[in-house]
Amino acid sequence: MKKIVFAVLTLTSILLLPGAHAETRRWTPSIGRPPQAGDEYTNPVDGSVLVFIPGGEFTMGNDSGEADEKPAHKVKVEGFWIGKYEVTNKQYMKFMESEGYPDPAFMDMPEFNHPSQPVVGIKFLHALEYMKWCDLRMPTEAEWEFVASGGKRLEYPTATGKLDHTQANYLGREGPDTWMDAPAPVGSFPAGPFGIFDLAGNAWEWTSSAYMPYPYSARDGRENVTERRFRVMRGGSYHFGGRYLRTAQRHHFRMHLRLDFVGLRVAASTNQLR
C-alpha cells in the first residue's frame, strides 16, 4: 500500500512540475509561421518562458466589485505573449550582474532570496529597466485581466476559478500554502488560465498601466510609462487576503516604492520577438 501511495505521489509531483506539459510547442521567430495559442518562447536574455495568448474581446471590470472596477466594459486585446511565471531572483540577479544594477530591497534576507522565489522589492522604474535589458515589457492591465479571466470571466485566476489554499499563496497557514511571510518558489501551485502560474497571489505584479478610471483605453495616455503616475498592480500576494486575488481587483502604488510583496511578470507584443 505504501508503495502505491508513494508511486501516486511521485507521479503527481512530476505532473505538477513547471513545464511538464507533454504538448508544449516551442516557437521561435525562425519557425516560419505566426505564433498560435499555447506556443512557448524562451527569451534568450533573461530565460523567461512566455506563452502566446491569442487576442480577443472580453469584459473587463466587474459591476459587482469595488468602485474602481466599474463599469464592466468590453475591451479588445491583440494577441500577445505573457510570462509563464513571475520573474525570479535568479533572473533578476543576471540583470543586476549584467547592468550593474543595485540589489532589490530585501535581497539580503534569507526568506526572500532563494533563486526560484519571485523577485520582490522592485520599483516600477526598476521593472522598466529590467524589461529594457531583456527586450520585453510589462503586461498592460487589460492584458493581465484578459489572461486572468481565462475567457470565462473566472472570479479568481486559478486552475479552478475558485480560491482556496491548494490553488494559491495568500496568507497561508496550512496544507500546500504555508507561505504567509514570503513568496513561494514560482510554480508551487497549479497553473491557472492559459497555463500561467501564480497570477493569483504569491508576488503582486506591476502592470504598465497608470491607475485611471474605467473604461480602459490603451490610447488615453495610461500606457505612457515614463509619466509619473500611480501604477496598477494585479493579483494579490502572500501577505494579503483572498479578496485581493480576484481577477478584476485593481491595486495601485507609487512608481518609486519598493515593497516586499511586489514583483513583476514579463510580456511581449507579437512583433516584439525577433
Ligand SMILES: [Ca+2]
Ligand atoms: Ca502573482
